[in-house]
Amino acid sequence: MISDDTAAYTAALAELLLSGEERERAKKDLSEILGYIERMNELDTEGIEPVPFLFPAANVFRGDAVTNKDSREELLANAPDRSGDFFRVPKTVD
Numbered sequence: 001m002i003s004d005d006t007a008a009y010t011a012a013l014a015e016l017l018l019s020g021e022e023r024e025r026a027k028k029d030l031s032e033i034l035g036y037i038e039r040m041n042e043l044d045t046e047g048i049e050p051v052p053f054l055f056p057a058a059n060v061f062r063g064d065a066v067t068n069k070d071s072r073e074e075l076l077a078n079a080p081d082r083s084g085d086f087f088r089v090p091k092t093v094d
Contacts, residue, residue: 002027002034 002010007027011018018026072085081088 002030006030 004023004027007018007023007030010030011023011026076082076085076087079087
């Protein structure tokens with residue numbers, strides 16, 4: 001069974017304000033969780049390789065390659081006003 005001090009410490013770490021009834025329920029729940037973990041420690045895992053991922057993992061990043069063309073003129077063609085390769089906008093700050 002979880003002690004009152006351990007329950008209070010765990011609640012403080014989680015930044016929880018628990019009433020007396022909630023603290024008792026949390027103690028019971030934590031004890032059940034730890035009991036379940038103890039039951040798992042009884043399993044015979046001799047010869048079983050650890051599995052870091054449930055599904056095969058591969059590099060999911062795409063290659064660093066330019067895939068779009070330089071369409072600066074096409075984009076600026078619809079600009080109401082431009083200055084060279086830039087949009088010209090009204091001054092907003094004095």
